Amino acid sequence: MEVVRSKEFIADCSWGAKDLASMNGISTRLHWTKEPYKWHVNDGEEVFVVLDGKVEMFYRIGGAETSCILESGDIFYASVGTEHAAHPIGEARILVVEKEGSV
Template sequence: MRFIDAGGFTADRPWGALDLTEIDSATVRLHWTDQPYIWHVNDGPEVFVVLDGAVDMHYRQDGEERVERLTPGRICHAEAGDEHVARPAPEARILVVERKGSV
């Protein structure tokens, strides 16, 4: 068994991750960041859970940019093809579950 204090986790670079486990073809990672990611489109589904801090999730729907604020306990589920970018406010720890090797 392994126990992790997510609130105390800090990586050596933005979006650095602690690989927690693989479940079949999915990875479970704890990320820390104080910088935005890049606009991207996932090649598979992704579950994004803010554990500490806040993240402004920018996404495009019907050609329009929208923003949803994610705070601890809020879950974002992105399907393959959903264009989005996560921007911490000002830093965050995030649990991400996605296909192994996903962008």
């Protein structure tokens, strides 16, 4: 049993994470960042939940790049093959649920 105060979490470096749970091949991690993440495609599906702060999520559909602003409480679902890159606006804390070992 553990209580995690996500708004108090700060990692040693951007995109540093606290592992919260690993269940049946799915990992749940709390990330802290203040820097953009690289463009990538996960090895499976990904659920990306902004817990604190704002994130501009860039993604490509049919080769066309677009973005949306995610605020605290917003959820981004990346289906298999979705190329995306998260760019925080200031500091952000994000809950990520994805296949263990995914990029």
